[in-house]
Amino acid sequence: xxxxTNLKQNGGEQAVKLNGLFAFKVGMSTVYTDDGVAIPVTVxxxxxxxxxxxxxxxxxxxxxxxxxxxxxxxxxxxxxxxxQL
Numbered sequence: 001x002x003x004x005t006n007l008k009q010n011g012g013e014q015a016v017k018l019n020g021l022f023a024f025k026v027g028m029s030t031v032y033t034d035d036g037v038a039i040p041v042t043v044x045x046x047x048x049x050x051x052x053x054x055x056x057x058x059x060x061x062x063x064x065x066x067x068x069x070x071x072x073x074x075x076x077x078x079x080x081x082x083x084q085l
Contacts (some may be wrong), residue, residue: 022049
């Protein structure tokens with residue numbers, strides 16, 4: 001499934017492998033061929049993702065990876081989230 005992450009142990013280090021490409025849908029557009037045929041296309045915006053938090057079985061009771069993409073506006077985040085990254 002695209003979007004799932006795998007958390008693996010590699011010689012004492014944790015490695016994260018993303019199983020797909022993450023992008024945001026911007027909108028729809030039309031591309032015309034040389035023959036004049038209209039082809040509808042989806043416009044996507046790709047931004048790099050960062051690992052913002054690792055949950056481990058020893059500390060949290062489960063293994064998980066929290067990803068973030070870009071910075072949040074200060075007015076849209078609570079006090080706790082402002083210091084997480």
